[in-house]
Amino acid sequence: MTSYSHARFRRTRGLVVALALTVAALATGTPGAQADEPREPSDITVELPADTYSRMLVDEARQRVYVTTGGVSATVNAILVYDFAGNLLRTVTTGSTYAAGAMTLSADGSILYVAVADYVLVFNPDTFAYVGGGWVKSDFRAGLCSGDLGITGGRLWVTRKSSQEYPKDCSTEVQALWSGAPTGGTFTYSGSLVSAKFATSPGFPGKIVQAYATYGTPKLVVGVYDATTAYTKQLALRTYTAATDPATLPKDIAVSPDGSVMAVAAGTAGTKTLSTTGLSDAAPGYGSLPAGTTSTAVAFSPDGSLIARGGAVEGKAADLLVERVEPEQGDTPRVYAFTDGSAGGDQVADRGLAFSSDGSRLFAMTTNAAKDSYWLHIISNPDARYNSAFDGPPTVEPGSPFVGQAVRISGRLRLNGPAPDEATRVTAVRHDADGDHAVPAVTVAQDGAFNLEDTPSTTGKTTYTLSFAGDAAHDPAPDATVDVEVAKAPTELTLEEPEGTTTTGLVLHGTLSTAGTPLPEGTLVAVQRWTKTGVTDLRPALVGPDGGFTVTDAPPALGSTLYTVSYAGDALHDASANWVTAPATG
Incomplete structure (x- = not known):
């Protein structure tokens, strides 16, 4: 295949592969040259x-x-x-x-x-x-x-x-x-x-x-x-x-x-x-x-x-x-x-x-x-079209994405013959446990390179299938696929120093955040109080739209108190936890 440049079809006798026939100089298509292929014009x-x-x-x-x-x-x-x-x-x-x-x-x-x-x-x-x-x-x-x-x-x-x-x-x-x-x-x-x-x-x-x-x-x-x-x-x-x-x-x-x-x-x-x-x-x-x-x-x-x-x-x-x-x-x-x-x-x-x-x-x-x-x-072969193909399997960056993380699917499309007059576009479909999802199409650069962008929405094996539908001068390219394993999105739970550490009441503020898909409405975090007398489960705290939550408690006056706050995770998010100590009250 030839370079996807716009050198237009110029031929004097000989073997030139060319034909959208911008015939004064028929183009030399897309990256890299290869031997003539059957049924090409x-x-x-x-x-x-x-x-x-x-x-x-x-x-x-x-x-x-x-x-x-x-x-x-x-x-x-x-x-x-x-x-x-x-x-x-x-x-x-x-x-x-x-x-x-x-x-x-x-x-x-x-x-x-x-x-x-x-x-x-x-x-x-x-x-x-x-x-x-x-x-x-x-x-x-x-x-x-x-x-x-x-x-x-x-x-x-x-x-x-x-x-x-x-x-x-x-x-x-x-x-x-x-x-x-x-x-x-x-x-x-x-x-x-x-x-x-x-x-x-x-x-x-x-x-x-x-x-x-x-x-x-x-x-x-x-x-x-x-x-x-x-x-x-x-x-x-x-x-x-x-x-x-x-x-x-x-x-x-x-x-x-x-x-x-x-x-x-x-x-x-x-x-x-x-x-x-x-x-x-x-x-x-x-x-x-x-x-x-x-x-x-x-x-x-x-x-x-x-x-x-x-x-x-x-x-x-x-x-x-x-x-x-x-x-x-x-x-x-x-x-x-x-x-x-x-x-x-x-x-x-x-x-x-x-x-x-x-x-x-x-x-x-x-x-x-x-x-x-x-x-x-x-x-x-005047009715035939030039061959097109993806240059090897596409790559996905990052290679091990998590749910909600933006990924880039990169590759190169090779076109024999002429460079098209109109923009060449590559389309893609993401297939995962939830079915098929269209990925926004992109225009191919002059050198045949392209970069698609997507955000996986569920965990597990995900397959990207890339396609070029062909044009007036080129046959469709065989689809190219690449598999990636999508992990749960990481979460981070942070806690502030407690407020009002008295036997009459304590307030604890925290935040649950994720770099991936937003946490669903109604997300709860579990809260435990640890003292010398044992562990007590407190009422779970509701995480707000901004990730913030608040815990209120009245600890007994028996020395310092340890609070643990944990998020169990869900189908799309990993678990996370943190702890904080409230000073002794007297």
Whole structure:
């Protein structure tokens, strides 16, 4: 485990354990380092050798990630090929890769389709040699704004900017939808929509889901379409065009592997998760992104287990949330906060999320506010949390307390990975003969140290159980326990010199005190008079709230008299006694 400091998650390739992902520098968690533990998240971060980013595609069979860098202001128009360890294996550039954008693989993985400015190129992904003539569509006429690419219903579907004017902002451009045979031939135009985004899924065959914006003030529209013929047929439509709906442009769209749920990264309107049957809100849903977040990306893991939602938000709030697709089977989202725009990014890029086939890796593309630098994060075990543990058994001081004595329970909490943004708290329960009692929780210091305070209320074996409930980045720690034997509280009985030592009457004042639990109301002390003629039991004296008591007596005139005063103790207090001599009377 690592030191509980706030060195925030900084990673370039390599093994760094880090992940609440304050990703410019993901933290190094809590005290002391230890070996990697299974099912902990880890991150590899590499900066792209380009100042633009377009799309990302995971090729599980080859353990590759393809990244295209085409864009309006791109200085590098390429296909970057990374392995799952973040190594750049190849940079593919040809005379035709200008404005390289959307990608997809054929069903058998033997062909990589890449949409570029004028073509849909076809490559052999093993060699990056052209397949056949090298393209299946060639008349986009410098469509610089990359759209989407997918295969369903036996057809290859592709969108591209429809206007030939040089775009200023691709997010607001009209996208035209085309379809044709994956092997090439005639492609059919099927309509144009503002900022159109579409997605397909093997579990939703012959269908595409699409999100776009209305003309004028952009309002979100989502639809499901039949895609088994050259022209799409609308099957369901949902609009967010009421006066109360925010103006927004869709950023990304995805369909679950079984085709039952679609998710739309709807910019300032957040993430919409809808049933593909009727487009009603998916239940139970996934909760909102942090306040102020612009939703930029969404992805389902191909095994159907996870959903990732990405966004852009200022400060330390989460930019990335990962959780189970079926929330009732999971828990709260695993969150990541990207905070360094100069090293690691401070937001998730548009269309910047993709999973490996089994969900064990999440590929996240981050950028900065200027969108002139990009970082690929390869996050292993993205839904897992870091381990936490108490550093050995806690200690109790004093080690042998008595009832009513304040004790301090000290220890150290170790957190792997990042230091949390919010205060980490340790709770405790005291178990004794009277049952369980909550101990006031405390905040853990930066070095992981903590000190709980408590006052035992009964004698005998007492067990303190310490707990850390976990947080957004850390699993709960195994409880730590410590046993102590609590003794009775000591008492002290003091007596003053007697007053009025005459045969007509004597007054004796005393005090019974304790450092532990206060003496109960009605406490009595026993009093005996000792003389030459024997021992006489006098009336017990009542101890007042301040511990004081008074004894009155008329001793016989037979020399000096000894008075003993004793407290027998109770279930919580030890016994004590004292004596005093009254001078002889005459």
